[in-house]
Amino acid sequence: MTGPRYTRLMDSLPASVPFVGPETQERANGAAFVARLGANESVFGPSPNVLKAIANAGAEAWMYGDPEVFDLRRALADHHGVRPENIVVGEGIDGLLGYLARMLVEPGDAVVTSAGAYPTFNYHVAGFGGALHQVPYQGDHEHPEALITRAEEARAKLIYLANPDNPMGSWHGAASVQAMVEAVPEGCLLALDEAYVDMAPPGTAPALDMADRRVIRFRTFSKAYGLAGLRVGYAMAHADLIASFNKIRNHFGLGRLAQAAALAALNDQDHLNATLERIAASRERIGRIARETGLTPLPSATNFVTIDCGRDGDFARAVVAALSKRGIFVRMPFTPPQDRCIRVSCGIDADLTLFEAALPDALTEAAG
Amino acid sequence: MTGPRYTRLMDSLPASVPFVGPETQERANGAAFVARLGANESVFGPSPNVLKAIANAGAEAWMYGDPEVFDLRRALADHHGVRPENIVVGEGIDGLLGYLARMLVEPGDAVVTSAGAYPTFNYHVAGFGGALHQVPYQGDHEHPEALITRAEEARAKLIYLANPDNPMGSWHGAASVQAMVEAVPEGCLLALDEAYVDMAPPGTAPALDMADRRVIRFRTFSKAYGLAGLRVGYAMAHADLIASFNKIRNHFGLGRLAQAAALAALNDQDHLNATLERIAASRERIGRIARETGLTPLPSATNFVTIDCGRDGDFARAVVAALSKRGIFVRMPFTPPQDRCIRVSCGIDADLTLFEAALPDALTEAAG
Numbered sequence: 156m157t158g159p160r161y162t163r164l165m166d167s168l169p170a171s172v173p174f175v176g177p178e179t180q181e182r183a184n185g186a187a188f189v190a191r192l193g194a195n196e197s198v199f200g201p202s203p204n205v206l207k208a209i210a211n212a213g214a215e216a217w218m219y220g221d222p223e224v225f226d227l228r229r230a231l232a233d234h235h236g237v238r239p240e241n242i243v244v245g246e247g248i249d250g251l252l253g254y255l256a257r258m259l260v261e262p263g264d265a266v267v268t269s270a271g272a273y274p275t276f277n278y279h280v281a282g283f284g285g286a287l288h289q290v291p292y293q294g295d296h297e298h299p300e301a302l303i304t305r306a307e308e309a310r311a312k313l314i315y316l317a318n319p320d321n322p323m324g325s326w327h328g329a330a331s332v333q334a335m336v337e338a339v340p341e342g343c344l345l346a347l348d349e350a351y352v353d354m355a356p357p358g359t360a361p362a363l364d365m366a367d368r369r370v371i372r373f374r375t376f377s378k379a380y381g382l383a384g385l386r387v388g389y390a391m392a393h394a395d396l397i398a399s400f401n402k403i404r405n406h407f408g409l410g411r412l413a414q415a416a417a418l419a420a421l422n423d424q425d426h427l428n429a430t431l432e433r434i435a436a437s438r439e440r441i442g443r444i445a446r447e448t449g450l451t452p453l454p455s456a457t458n459f460v461t462i463d464c465g466r467d468g469d470f471a472r473a474v475v476a477a478l479s480k481r482g483i484f485v486r487m488p489f490t491p492p493q494d495r496c497i498r499v500s501c502g503i504d505a506d507l508t509l510f511e512a513a514l515p516d517a518l519t520e521a522a523g
Numbered sequence: 524m525t526g527p528r529y530t531r532l533m534d535s536l537p538a539s540v541p542f543v544g545p546e547t548q549e550r551a552n553g554a555a556f557v558a559r560l561g562a563n564e565s566v567f568g569p570s571p572n573v574l575k576a577i578a579n580a581g582a583e584a585w586m587y588g589d590p591e592v593f594d595l596r597r598a599l600a601d602h603h604g605v606r607p608e609n610i611v612v613g614e615g616i617d618g619l620l621g622y623l624a625r626m627l628v629e630p631g632d633a634v635v636t637s638a639g640a641y642p643t644f645n646y647h648v649a650g651f652g653g654a655l656h657q658v659p660y661q662g663d664h665e666h667p668e669a670l671i672t673r674a675e676e677a678r679a680k681l682i683y684l685a686n687p688d689n690p691m692g693s694w695h696g697a698a699s700v701q702a703m704v705e706a707v708p709e710g711c712l713l714a715l716d717e718a719y720v721d722m723a724p725p726g727t728a729p730a731l732d733m734a735d736r737r738v739i740r741f742r743t744f745s746k747a748y749g750l751a752g753l754r755v756g757y758a759m760a761h762a763d764l765i766a767s768f769n770k771i772r773n774h775f776g777l778g779r780l781a782q783a784a785a786l787a788a789l790n791d792q793d794h795l796n797a798t799l800e801r802i803a804a805s806r807e808r809i810g811r812i813a814r815e816t817g818l819t820p821l822p823s824a825t826n827f828v829t830i831d832c833g834r835d836g837d838f839a840r841a842v843v844a845a846l847s848k849r850g851i852f853v854r855m856p857f858t859p860p861q862d863r864c865i866r867v868s869c870g871i872d873a874d875l876t877l878f879e880a881a882l883p884d885a886l887t888e889a890a891g
Contacts, residue, residue: 161627172590174775205581213569214574260530343528405621
């Protein structure tokens with residue numbers, strides 16, 4: 156029994172995974188984190204209406220979700236001023252990025268992203284054999300012009316840009332992003348990940364133009380809407396591109412409860428706005444905590460603050476480890492020079508008080 | 524703007540989807556179904572403990588699910604007497620079948636299934652360019668020997684067998700299935716879909732042997748456990764095969780609520796057993812209703828009864844349409860000669876009373 160014959164591509168893939176979950180660290184630590192500030196979740200939680208919708212939907216949990224996700228797509232279309240044919244909903248942006256890579260990337264095809272940008276995008280591209288071209292950040296911002304230039308040189312099929320950016324929290328204004336869209340080379344597609352755009356200043360997202368075949372926009376209920384635990388993301392694009400997802404997606408992959416919860420979340424914009432205020436206040440406080448310990452918080456258009464620890468990646472990694480030992484879960488950028496930073500998600504006051512108390516000792520331990 | 528360059532495989536795929544959901548039919552009909560007996564869901568619902576778990580987990584909906592699905596995998600391992608390394612949990616069996624096809628199937632690779640068996644498996648195989656070989660049923664049973672013979676002839680990488688079978692409700696005993704496993708050709712894998720095995724007579728599932736590299740076993744919380752709306756399926760196999768899923772799966776694809784609900788469902792075996800009794804009683808009643816209208820119910824080891832309407836596929840399709848017009852959602856096999864049948868899921872008494880009342884008129888309309 157030699158076992159199954161995998162594809163050549165599968166045999167070539169590493170066993171590595173893009174992110175280790177906090178639960179894995181908790182099991183290794185033998186204790187739960189006291190403050191969960193590493194996954195850019197919304198500690199402020201979803202709308203109370205969502206909790207009611209979830210409880211009510213329990214009685215319908217025996218039914219498969221609508222594979223067309225009709226009600227949610229219609230509501231999203233109304234919300235964004237587009238049509239339901241321009242929207243595909245899936246198992247988080249992660250799931251949709253996987254489908255997109257599958258749709259475009261054959262072994263050896265060029266794909267362009269920023270060195271240190273979202274690892275899960277890279278994971279999906281590698282998973283379909285794509286040749287990943289990585290462009291450096293410019294001053295802690297992704298570099299649209301450099302991404303475009305590299306895409307032209309490499310004849311890339313796909314470019315990834317997160318705006319606002321994760322893990323740096325930086326952003327470009329709508330005009331810069333629109334200029335990038337206009338510059339996308341013929342036959343290339345820009346995957347514009349706007350997971351954090353709800354928290355960005357007005358004027359960060361370019362207008363939605365569903366006639367434009369050069370860009371697909373990703374949004375999520377996992378961040379500002381506080382529903383990471385249900386995994387609902389969506390993408391908006393030209394109807395032809397959206398229809399192509401239907402050739403390959405897991406049609407019954409999005410459960411009934413997830414659909415009901417996302418719809419309830421969308422329908423409570425007051426809760427969203429209240430959350431955005433809490434996020435803004437939390438960003439301010441994280442910034443103060445950082446400055447009080449001699450660190451430099453970077454400007455953020457997201458629900459996290461990336462903090463420059465002023466030294467190298469080894470030091471920042473030691474800070475993350477020292478915080479983890481003290482029950483504080485944070486993450487950090489993977490790539491130099493951004494890995495001089497730690498990344499702290501917004502949290503409720505109790506979480507930030509724990510972070511504030513632990514940070515000085517963690518810095519001392521990391522330095523010593 | 525010509526738009527993105529898809530892979531050659533994508534360009535070759537049809538826009539068709541394996542199943543149209545009942546919600547799509549309801550929108551076309553302009554009315555909701557009064558009895559939902561077409562998707563083999565468990566109308567009896569999940570355990571009350573699951574409903575409590577769902578309501579409680581709402582407060583944790585802001586957190587991503589554990590990407591290792593550790594607690595649920597450990598509980599499943601204990602339940603089945605295997606190890607957590609032998610279990611992968613995913614977005615329904617559908618999602619896991621998609622991953623499996625991706626792991627094994629390159630364009631042109633041979634895959635064997637039964638003509639008229641699960642269309643979603645075929646969808647995933649086609650989605651990776653596999654060459655599907657379809658073997659006829661034998662007397663409304665899948666035909667293990669013929670599947671093996673065809674796999675040998677075609678040098679297939681993958682064979683699909685559902686035991687019990689959907690859409691016919693028939694089954695093979697453990698000894699026959701084990702004999703099939705023993706006969707799987709070198710370098711081939713048997714995907715054994717046991718979604719319905721919870722409802723089958725004792726002795727239907729072969730013993731679990733996680734050292735055997737020739738077979739992977741699929742189970743689900745969508746059927747007997749009544750959790751289709753949360754989409755949790757799992758597979759059990761040799762640890763090497765299970766580890767390979769980690770190279771490509773959507774690691775954060777399974778939400779926190781889904782994991783919590785499935786764990787609560789697994790922990791209430793009393794509810795499962797009570798549901799199995801209700802399913803058995805419902806099967807009996809569907810059989811009586813069929814016989815009273817002159818039709819022939821087939822023996823079933825599942826939570827549905829496939830009813831031989833005694834004529835051809837056109838007639839059965841007309842019966843399904845006539846039932847739909849009367850608010851009764853049922854489905855039917857796609858392929859002759861099995862398409863002489865309709866497939867009716869078990870339901871609560873009120874559902875079956877509606878079915879009983881509508882069937883004679885539906886038959887008259889279909890005949891006329």
